[in-house]
Amino acid sequence: MDPFADTLRRLREAFSSGRTRPAEFRAAQLKGLRCFLRENKQLLQEALAQDLHKATQLDSAFIRKEPFGLVLIIAPWNYPVNLTLVPLVGALAAGNCVVLKPSEFSRSTEKILAEVLPRYLDQSCFAVVLGGPQETGQLLEHKFDYIFFTGNPRVGRIVMAAAAKHLTPVTLELGGKNPCYVDDDCDPQTVANRVALFRYFNGGQTCVAPDYVLCSPDTQERLLPALQTAITRFYGEDPQSSPSLGRIISEKHFQRLRGLLGCGRVAIGGQSDESERYIAPTVLVDVRETEPVMQEEIFGPILPIVNVRSLDEAIDFINRREKPLALYAFSNSNRVVKQVLAQTSSGGFCGNDGFMHMTLASLPFGGVGASGMGSYHGKFSFDTFSHHRACLLRRPGLEKIYSIRYPPYSPRNLRLLLVAMEARSCSCTLL
Amino acid sequence: MKDEPVSKNLFVLLDSAFIRKEPFGLVLIIAPWNYPVNLTLVPLVGALAAGNCVVLKPSELSKGTEKVLAEVLPQYLDQGCFAVVLGGPQETRQLLEHKFDYIFFTGNPRVGRIVMAAAAKHLTPVTLELGGKNPCYVDDDCDPQTVANRVALFRYFNGGQTCVAPDYVLCSPDTQERLLPALQTAITRFYGEDPQSSPSLGRIISEKHFQRLRGLLGCGRVAIGGQSDESERYIAPTVLVDVRETEPVMQEEIFGPILPIVNVRSLDEAIDFINRREKPLALYAFSNSNRVVTQILDRTSSGIFGGNQGFLHLILPSLPLGGVGNSGMGRYHGKFSFDTFSHHRAVLLSPSGLEKLNELQYPPYTDLRQQLIGWALGSHGCTLL
Numbered sequence: 089m090d091p092f093a094d095t096l097r098r099l100r101e102a103f104s105s106g107r108t109r110p111a112e113f114r115a116a117q118l119k120g121l122r123c124f125l126r127e128n129k130q131l132l133q134e135a136l137a138q139d140l141h142k143a144t145q146l147d148s149a150f151i152r153k154e155p156f157g158l159v160l161i162i163a164p165w166n167y168p169v170n171l172t173l174v175p176l177v178g179a180l181a182a183g184n185c186v187v188l189k190p191s192e193f194s195r196s197t198e199k200i201l202a203e204v205l206p207r208y209l210d211q212s213c214f215a216v217v218l219g220g221p222q223e224t225g226q227l228l229e230h231k232f233d234y235i236f237f238t239g240n241p242r243v244g245r246i247v248m249a250a251a252a253k254h255l256t257p258v259t260l261e262l263g264g265k266n267p268c269y270v271d272d273d274c275d276p277q278t279v280a281n282r283v284a285l286f287r288y289f290n291g292g293q294t295c296v297a298p299d300y301v302l303c304s305p306d307t308q309e310r311l312l313p314a315l316q317t318a319i320t321r322f323y324g325e326d327p328q329s330s331p332s333l334g335r336i337i338s339e340k341h342f343q344r345l346r347g348l349l350g351c352g353r354v355a356i357g358g359q360s361d362e363s364e365r366y367i368a369p370t371v372l373v374d375v376r377e378t379e380p381v382m383q384e385e386i387f388g389p390i391l392p393i394v395n396v397r398s399l400d401e402a403i404d405f406i407n408r409r410e411k412p413l414a415l416y417a418f419s420n421s422n423r424v425v426k427q428v429l430a431q432t433s434s435g436g437f438c439g440n441d442g443f444m445h446m447t448l449a450s451l452p453f454g455g456v457g458a459s460g461m462g463s464y465h466g467k468f469s470f471d472t473f474s475h476h477r478a479c480l481l482r483r484p485g486l487e488k489i490y491s492i493r494y495p496p497y498s499p500r501n502l503r504l505l506l507v508a509m510e511a512r513s514c515s516c517t518l519l
Numbered sequence: 520m521k522d523e524p525v526s527k528n529l530f531v532l533l534d535s536a537f538i539r540k541e542p543f544g545l546v547l548i549i550a551p552w553n554y555p556v557n558l559t560l561v562p563l564v565g566a567l568a569a570g571n572c573v574v575l576k577p578s579e580l581s582k583g584t585e586k587v588l589a590e591v592l593p594q595y596l597d598q599g600c601f602a603v604v605l606g607g608p609q610e611t612r613q614l615l616e617h618k619f620d621y622i623f624f625t626g627n628p629r630v631g632r633i634v635m636a637a638a639a640k641h642l643t644p645v646t647l648e649l650g651g652k653n654p655c656y657v658d659d660d661c662d663p664q665t666v667a668n669r670v671a672l673f674r675y676f677n678g679g680q681t682c683v684a685p686d687y688v689l690c691s692p693d694t695q696e697r698l699l700p701a702l703q704t705a706i707t708r709f710y711g712e713d714p715q716s717s718p719s720l721g722r723i724i725s726e727k728h729f730q731r732l733r734g735l736l737g738c739g740r741v742a743i744g745g746q747s748d749e750s751e752r753y754i755a756p757t758v759l760v761d762v763r764e765t766e767p768v769m770q771e772e773i774f775g776p777i778l779p780i781v782n783v784r785s786l787d788e789a790i791d792f793i794n795r796r797e798k799p800l801a802l803y804a805f806s807n808s809n810r811v812v813t814q815i816l817d818r819t820s821s822g823i824f825g826g827n828q829g830f831l832h833l834i835l836p837s838l839p840l841g842g843v844g845n846s847g848m849g850r851y852h853g854k855f856s857f858d859t860f861s862h863h864r865a866v867l868l869s870p871s872g873l874e875k876l877n878e879l880q881y882p883p884y885t886d887l888r889q890q891l892i893g894w895a896l897g898s899h900g901c902t903l904l
Binding site for chain 1: 520526527542553555563564567570573580583586596600614617631632635636638639640642647678680719722806826835841843847850862867870874880
């Protein structure tokens with residue numbers, strides 16, 4: 089018997105309805121709290137007296153950002169230089185010692201990181217460790233002061249569970265299926281250019297690439313030829329010979345993707361070449377939600393199009409699923425873009441473009457829900473890899489002024505204390 | 520709540536770039552019994568201000584407060600978005616099997632691990648406000664009475680049941696000799712000749728904790744206090760000396776009105792002692808010398824740090840409250856609460872047209888194109904691909 093299920097469901101539904109979003113609602117809630125405290129002071133005091141026999145009734149303050157200590161960075165294979173070094177920059181800038189575990193899939197990069205990089209750093213404070221899942225599991229049994237992981241949600245859970253044993257804080261940069269809503273009111277060729285660029289870049293192996301398109305059947309009709317035009321323009325008549333197209337990282341992933349080509353119906357592309365681990369830039373249509381291509385993160389050059397009949401239906405579709413790392417909305421109408429933004433959640437959001445938000449170091453990069461926790465890039469990296477220590481340094485004297493804090497607590501003393509605290513505009517007077 | 524604009528590079532000059540702080544969704548707040556109103560409501564304020572729906576699980580040990588929070592508080596809030604659930608460890612475990620979008624836990628490290636492990640199954644982010652043994656270094660260069668006043672105040676407040684109270688004192692034998700009479704003076708001044716009858720002294724929350732603390736009175740040697748009264752769950756303000764590092768009183772967080780003094784022969788020895796142990800939630804240093812205080816600050820780590828004072832920065836909302844290492848992760852109070860309970864979503868809104876400007880980014884990538892891209896990304900660039 090689960091006594092909580094109904095309550096939790098009710099609250100979730102209320103949240104999904106958007107009830108708690110408006111500032112007015114939140115202010116009302118907080119006012120309610122204030123009334124509760126004012127109107128029930130005596131009741132609370134009595135309760136506190138019952139529980140704990142509680143008595144009823146000047147400096148330099150700063151935040152110091154300190155390194156955590158020993159940081160573990162586990163990096164993936166899809167952008168093996170960027171996704172290893174950008175976190176490393178943050179960890180080093182914050183003053184930590186770092187253990188780097190690059191991906192064993194991107195073997196050549198792994199070799200350089202292991203053999204060449206350490207020569208450029210102080211090796212008493214930096215080490216590269218190599219291995220596969222088993223070695224990583226063994227590594228995770230050790231205690232670290234911070235763990236930064238980029239990879240998929242399944243392994244993210246394993247990393248966080250291991251971290252929990254040592255109470256190690258984590259940043260998890262995970263993934264998901266990034267929706268790409270395309271409105272009827274758009275220029276199909278412009279949209280197709282942008283979607284194709286960000287989908288097929290790096291052989292589609294990008295955590296923030298648009299994973300699937302949501303649009304009406306009409307828009308699909310206009311988008312398909314535009315996508316073909318974009319693909320031909322970017323990669324030529326024979327994409328397999330284009331120098332701008334990546335290949336799939338491994339045999340296992342190649343087979344996985346080739347399997348997905350059987351979902352729905354191939355509208356563009358669909359070719360593959362096992363000898364090169366090449367998959368052509370592909371677009372699938374007539375795809376059902378239950379098919380594998382709509383169940384797992386694609387992470388390849390395959391773009392399914394799912395039809396919806398309205399903006400609301402698209403938003404519902406998105407909200408029924410796990411929160412994605414990135415969310416895209418294409419429309420000439422500002423209102424439409426803002427509505428998608430307002431009624432969904434995701435790590436990051438871009439209106440009318442692909443993952444350009446990644447290039448701005450002034451924007452934090454991170455997920456939410458199943459797509460991750462924490463963020464980095466630019467200053468956010470430094471803050472992520474630092475412990476923010478609150479410090480208050482007082483002068484040792486001034487004891488007379490201090491005295492009003494001491495018991496016994498007369499009503500006069502308590503009044504003075506309250507005045508002093510409110511003068512500092514802090515009213516956490518609840519004890 | 521307002522969107523926070525951010526600086527841009529050339530590629531996105533015409534775009535709108537900002538950080539939007541959004542509620543996570545369903546937040547679980549698990550609160551402790553020692554400050555059952557404050558440690559329930561202050562996180563609640565943060566969670567509500569950030570726009571979340573909240574499930575509150577107050578401590579079953581502070582029964583009087585639990586009752587008020589469960590029966591009276593919901594009447595003041597929209598009950599479609601707020602609920603109080605009750606129960607002990609078993610019910611809490613059952614609750615933790617559900618998926619939440621954020622979990623805020625205040626309690627001890629042992630349970631903190633359980634909460635984080637449960638959160639890991641759902642990839643739920645957490646803030647854990649835990650505890651530890653908060654060292655209190657007292658330098659030879661100090662005024663013993665001033666130090667004794669402050670240490671006594673913060674140690675014995677609320678029956679010693681405060682996560683940021685000084686847990687043990689580190690000082691030289693000489694300073695200990697001066698501190699002991701000063702501590703006795705402070706205790707008598709605050710609580711009278713018969714502390715048990717003082718209205719300013721709290722009681723221990725439960726029989727189990729009372730017995731635990733009574734057991735600790737056997738460690739080292741009682742220099743001050745040491746009395747206890749089971750009928751009231753009263754423990755006298757106590758100071759222990761000649762305490763060894765291996766004794767129970769130096770192994771677990773005391774969380775009671777007992778203050779052990781451990782002798783060290785130098786500042787370096789004190790710092791080593793501190794750094795050999797888990798990172799504490801709070802760290803205190805008392806000295807007339809700024810240099811000494813600064814040294815301790817620079818060479819140790821802790822959630823928060825106080826030089827020549829106790830935990831008053833809890834009432835400075837501009838300072839975050841949170842632990843590090845074994846004492847916790849994440850922080851709150853004031854604006855930090857709002858930020859803790861919000862997802863910071865990066866948003867970039869581009870105009871839908873102006874396609875010609877975008878052309879630079881499209882393949883095929885000639886050398887010239889690559890150079891232009893690098894230049895446009897500029898100093899904000901994450902150019903490593």
